[in-house]
Amino acid sequence: MDNDANLHGWRLLDGTSWTYNPNSTPSDILLSSGLSVESALKASAASWSNAPSGPVLSITMSDLGAFIGPAADGENLIGFGQFTGKGAKQTLAAAWTWVDETTGVATDTDIFFNTSHKWAVSDPGLAGAACGDPDRYDIQNIFTHEVGHPVGVAHSDDGNDGLRKATMAPTASKGELRKVTLADYDLNGLIGAY
Numbered sequence: 001m002d003n004d005a006n007l008h009g010w011r012l013l014d015g016t017s018w019t020y021n022p023n024s025t026p027s028d029i030l031l032s033s034g035l036s037v038e039s040a041l042k043a044s045a046a047s048w049s050n051a052p053s054g055p056v057l058s059i060t061m062s063d064l065g066a067f068i069g070p071a072a073d074g075e076n077l078i079g080f081g082q083f084t085g086k087g088a089k090q091t092l093a094a095a096w097t098w099v100d101e102t103t104g105v106a107t108d109t110d111i112f113f114n115t116s117h118k119w120a121v122s123d124p125g126l127a128g129a130a131c132g133d134p135d136r137y138d139i140q141n142i143f144t145h146e147v148g149h150p151v152g153v154a155h156s157d158d159g160n161d162g163l164r165k166a167t168m169a170p171t172a173s174k175g176e177l178r179k180v181t182l183a184d185y186d187l188n189g190l191i192g193a194y
């Protein structure tokens with residue numbers, strides 16, 4: 001089996017930080033006791049930072065005022081918003097990445113969750129043993145996947161079991177938590193990109 005991960009061809013610098021506006025959180029989000037969107041986002045970033053050769057990533061919280069959509073404005077943003085256009089309803093979340101083509105370094109990256117779906121922050125300790133809320137998508141599960149895109153790891157594309165279990169597998173289910181833990185595919189991608 002070919003164990004090489006698919007790469008986007010860019011990388012993030014150590015110290016890359018995203019800003020999340022807590023006022024962007026949907027009012028109907030379901031939070032497990034003691035957890036928050038902030039704790040989920042930070043755990044996702046840490047899963048890539050703490051892996052071998054992973055870039056140092058961080059998340060900060062700041063009230064950014066009105067909704068800001070994806071833009072190459074020098075601000076790495078995370079937020080919730082209503083996606084529009086063809087296929088918008090099916091999209092759970094998306095990452096936008098702008099790259100300096102001469103250096104291969106990503107210069108701006110924004111990640112948005114689609115408010116067309118119901119969201120939860122589940123106890124990641126349940127991963128592997130059980131699942132989160134069966135009617136909602138888990139923030140940490142989806143965000144760990146989305147961060148993989150600006151990190152430089154592209155979707156797994158093989159039908160075999162190992163690649164379907166990758167954090168960078170292209171689809172996700174309600175209640176799914178297994179993407180909070182990087183799989184061999186994702187770790188190979190990191191080593192390939194850094």
Ligand SMILES: [Zn+2]
Nearest residue numbers: 145149155170
């Ligand atoms: Zn993806």
